[in-house]
Amino acid sequence: MPRDTAIPLNSLGFAKPPSETRVVVAMSGGVDSSVVAAMLADEGYDVVGVTLQLYDHGAALAKKGACCAGLDIHDARRVAETMGFPHYVLDYENIFKDAVIDEFADSYLGGATPVPCIRCNERVKFKDLLETARDLDADCMATGHYIQRKMGPEGAELHSAADTARDQSYFLFSTTPEQLDFLRFPLGHLTSKSETRALAAKYDLSVADKPDSQDICFVPNGDYASVIRKLRPEAAAPGEIVHADGRVLGAHDGVVNYTIGQRRGLGIGGLAEPLYVVKLDPESKQVIVGPKDMLATRTVPVREINWLGDAPFTSRDTWPLAVKVRSTRPPTDAILRPTSATEATVELITPEEGVSPGQACVFYDPDSSRIYGGGWIHKG
Template sequence: MRILAAMSGGVDSAVAAARAVDAGHDVVGVHLALSRAGGTLRTGSRGCCTIEDAMDARRVADRLGIPFYVWDFSERFRDDVIEDFVAEYQAGRTPNPCMRCNERIKFAALLERALELGFDAVCTGHYATVRDGARGLELHRSSEEAKDQSYVLGVLTADQLAHAYFPLGDTPSKALVRAEAESRGLTVASKPDSYDICFIPDGDTRGWLAERVGTAPGEIVDRAGAVVGSHDGAHAFTVGQRRGLRLGVPAPDGKPRFVLEVRPVTNTVVVGPKEALAIAELAGARYTWAGAAPEDPATAFACEVQVRAHADPVPATAAVREGELVVTLVDPLHGVAPGQTAVLYDGTRVLGQCTIDRTVSAVPVDA
């Protein structure tokens, strides 16, 4: 096959590209320039897609003897990931930019260009597997549970899975990938993994948002509507947050209070007891299926749902009702926020996902 290897400059994508070459594929490496600040450098494990990463990717490609290009996707990344991130926070939601990047950049914009140029698949260093199932291709967890990245790939559709190539999916551990990179003489063998939001490398999300959307004083209220504090901008708060509330009125029971809801229209933040973070149901209108859809999505089916990349999946039932994918939890789940992504599983198989639009608390307001 003709393979376009997306090379981030990290060890995972480097070994994935090397394995694609070993498998006899015609491989071309590409690094995506996602920022127009060309002089940007990494700070340890923070940030990615920097000029330093591009140079690391080029050195790996030279070592593998494959052609290498840098493609400027910065405008698309700004529009589809960064601006979406800001808009979601302004709407009172908690977005996941990595999901949007996989959905709209790596497996939409990149794959689209790859197919136009005659490539058969895009290769990445994600830890996940694509298998043949009874009703077509299926996305499954990787063999290494701790490094599994199927959650952030839950946005992929059946057509995208048909052109996705994940050589690391059956690798038992990240340590083995690093050892393989070392044995191949790849200079990225001991390079730290990147973390946090790549376009906010210092990790100060609140400060970054304040620069872009400004500040707007508002009220912090309890579940009954009583004012218990004030803030400089609702966008700075997320559901489940405890620190930084600076409440002027203590709770009657003396216990800590947490952010339960962000209301952007009125610029209000709602707080309450930890117990009120328990969610019985979540739903989203923006849903997709990773492969074949259930034969009858309107009929409730058993599944597990995962709402964060490193969270444990929990038992649930799901069904499509009135244009929404509605997920009912067997036991309440804590700290779920609109804007997060809920990925559904059947064992190791990814069934589909939705961006959470609303949640239903398991604890009544007057409880």
């Protein structure tokens, strides 16, 4: 029977009262997802909080500033108790290791610079957790991400957050149209983090003043190399630091200790010109360095593209868009040339420095806040 179109949509977009709308909230234990859960519970929604245990609690409890650690699970539970909704902890440790951590280690060993937070959203939170939400008969799943979901003429669209300083679109480009139909991002319209903390104080949440997480959750203190060495001991194999012109300049204790664009800590002082890491060659165990101008890249090969445009990606020979090749950089004008439904060559109008395989290339509408998806940068 057709739904009565006279019934107004609730704040999550459903034509029924909040009390009849079940929403699973992915709760990391931080202030953002806690505010989402509290706000929806306050509005009368049938809220179910879910927190994922992603790795060993023993390591997590010894580490501050990371999501989904033992303390964070405790914080999420306290928020649920305060607001009076059920909360569950799901053991996703094996899934997380197979889908995220192992690839992170292997990518570094291959000379790439991976972004595990994207893979976690793609393969764990927006895949397995989303299916769990469906199994719980939820109408939708809400998260604390700073990004916006807007309805367009062809359906749900992904848009940058109103607060550009906190926009997380770079980490969510792989969200599929089907996932976007089910997801909600209640914080995306806020213009500052102070608004979120004010809401946390309004609901008297214990996490109101909790610091934001800074590191990748399974990487203590941002020390990627130590994690890789633990997972893949062969990553510490020594090798040579070689100038792009072939000169051997020194030795290193593992390619995993270097990233494209790195200048400091190379251990090759005393040279007349400043040198940067321009290439990593794990097979030969070489770190190749050169002058800064060698870092400038104009052509970027991209694959595993997730396209969020209304027309098929291959329906045009070129797409004039803006792209981000690193999370910390603003979008820059580019031309996308599809080579298949999931691959393309991206031509940057202004060359960028430090473009690295393993990073994401995210597509933006240069004239609006809409995100058209993105893909993964690979070696050409």
